[in-house]
Amino acid sequence: MPTGNASSTGKNKLETAGQGWRSRYAASLLPVFAPPPLLITRGQGCYVWDDSGNRYLDMQGGIAVNALGHAHPAIVAAIADQAATLIHDSNLLATEPQIALAEKLIQMTGGDEDTRVFFANSGTEANEAAFKLARKNSGDEGKRTRILALTHSFHGRTMGALAMTAKAALRTPFDPMPAGVDFIEPTPAALHAAIDDTVAALIVEPVQGEGGVLPLPDGFLALARELTAEHGALLIVDEVQTGMGRTGDWFGYQSAGIVPDAITLAKGLAGGVPIGAMVTFGRASTLLARGDHGSTFGGNALATRVAATVVDVIEQEGLLQNVREQSAALTRELPAALADLFGGIRGRGLMLGVALSRPVASELVAAGLLHGLILNATDPSTLRLVPPLVFGDAERSDFIAALSAARSELIE
Numbered sequence: 360m361p362t363g364n365a366s367s368t369g370k371n372k373l374e375t376a377g378q379g380w381r382s383r384y385a386a387s388l389l390p391v392f393a394p395p396p397l398l399i400t401r402g403q404g405c406y407v408w409d410d411s412g413n414r415y416l417d418m419q420g421g422i423a424v425n426a427l428g429h430a431h432p433a434i435v436a437a438i439a440d441q442a443a444t445l446i447h448d449s450n451l452l453a454t455e456p457q458i459a460l461a462e463k464l465i466q467m468t469g470g471d472e473d474t475r476v477f478f479a480n481s482g483t484e485a486n487e488a489a490f491k492l493a494r495k496n497s498g499d500e501g502k503r504t505r506i507l508a509l510t511h512s513f514h515g516r517t518m519g520a521l522a523m524t525a526k527a528a529l530r531t532p533f534d535p536m537p538a539g540v541d542f543i544e545p546t547p548a549a550l551h552a553a554i555d556d557t558v559a560a561l562i563v564e565p566v567q568g569e570g571g572v573l574p575l576p577d578g579f580l581a582l583a584r585e586l587t588a589e590h591g592a593l594l595i596v597d598e599v600q601t602g603m604g605r606t607g608d609w610f611g612y613q614s615a616g617i618v619p620d621a622i623t624l625a626k627g628l629a630g631g632v633p634i635g636a637m638v639t640f641g642r643a644s645t646l647l648a649r650g651d652h653g654s655t656f657g658g659n660a661l662a663t664r665v666a667a668t669v670v671d672v673i674e675q676e677g678l679l680q681n682v683r684e685q686s687a688a689l690t691r692e693l694p695a696a697l698a699d700l701f702g703g704i705r706g707r708g709l710m711l712g713v714a715l716s717r718p719v720a721s722e723l724v725a726a727g728l729l730h731g732l733i734l735n736a737t738d739p740s741t742l743r744l745v746p747p748l749v750f751g752d753a754e755r756s757d758f759i760a761a762l763s764a765a766r767s768e769l770i771e
């Protein structure tokens with residue numbers, strides 16, 4: 360039991376040992392994450408600094424969150440201004456930033472007068488809203504009770520989103536799950552076999568992020584649109600990781616030339632300030648009625664103001680084009696940087712999965728830290744690159760040099 364404040368001498372001793380924060384972390388935070396390797400004290404652009412003043416290039420960008428990098432002046436100014444004006448009021452009252460962001464999202468999705476937005480605070484919450492939307496699509500006789508999700512999917516950690524997440528190890532400790540979710544392979548044959556008039560919704564990620572940066576097979580989204588429409592099921596596209604410019608389009612579904620019934624957003628939407636959203640199209644916008652769903656914090660003035668700023672900066676700085684250019688350049692340069700370790704590349708825009716020829720991803724991540732690089736691995740043979748969308752030529756050249764140095768530390 361703590362007896363009071365640590366004396367300044369005691370605290371200094373811990374800091375001198377360089378382990379102070381590690382033991383404090385272990386003694387105070389629930390151990391659901393692996394022990395973190397670094398204590399990050401500040402960030403600027405695509406770089407962060409640790410408590411010893413070491414600089415790192417942040418190739419995981421808060422796991423596809425820090426769209427404008429760290430401490431972008433436009434975000435700093437928007438937060439300061441909005442905080443001094445209005446951070447939050449209840450959803451029983453309207454605020455201008457909330458309406459303005461909803462209007463922007465409708466415009467970005469190419470929506471029409473039947474498009475609507477619900478605001479939440481995270482990706483999992485956006486998907487909970489989508490789960491409830493699917494339940495409300497039960498049909499006149501209530502026969503639509505099934506939700507189809509894909510193998511390798513990840514939709515979040517709360518119970519509804521978790522029920523649609525493929526990895527059994529994440530789900531089974533928390534059984535029983537909400538009922539009715541079936542998992543299918545993302546193939547035309549599996550979709551044809553599974554879909555019928557008992558399906559309320561199909562949920563897909565255009566590129567599966569946590570599953571290992573796995574793009575949907577060509578033509579799958581178009582077929583999914585066709586078959587869900589035919590059977591009265593909703594097509595829900597989880598754009599939590601792929602949305603907000605990450606793939607080089609505003610949203611990952613757009614390159615397939617389809618209009619889904621709903622999309623979910625979070626991560627990059629407000630560049631690091633917590634927010635989630637569900638955008639509904641057409642008939643789907645009529646399914647949830649007054650009282651069916653809600654949120655205390657969702658759509659608060661601060662988060663929505665920052666999100667609108669992120670959208671403006673992505674437009675003003677031409678970041679969608681930057682994403683495409685940097686993606687192409689990385690794809691050209693990665694094979695040489697990884698040499699014999701290179702096993703292929705997949706994904707879109709600045710959401711790239713680099714396959715390694717040997718299962719040494721965690722060793723490479725550790726070696727990256729020694730060379731000022733924060734890397735992310737989704738499995739022992741896959742690096743996931745999701746840097747800020749402001750990642751430019753200078754950062755790319757730092758990255759390639761550091762990655763190549765990190766790779767040469769790994770001896771077969």
Ligand SMILES: Cc1ncc(COP(=O)(O)O)c(C=O)c1O
Binds near residue numbers: 483486515516599626
């Ligand atoms: C596709 C997708 N959906 C949902 C989530 C859950 O988002 P959050 O962690 O904000 O709840 C994630 C998080 O990684 C994700 O990648």
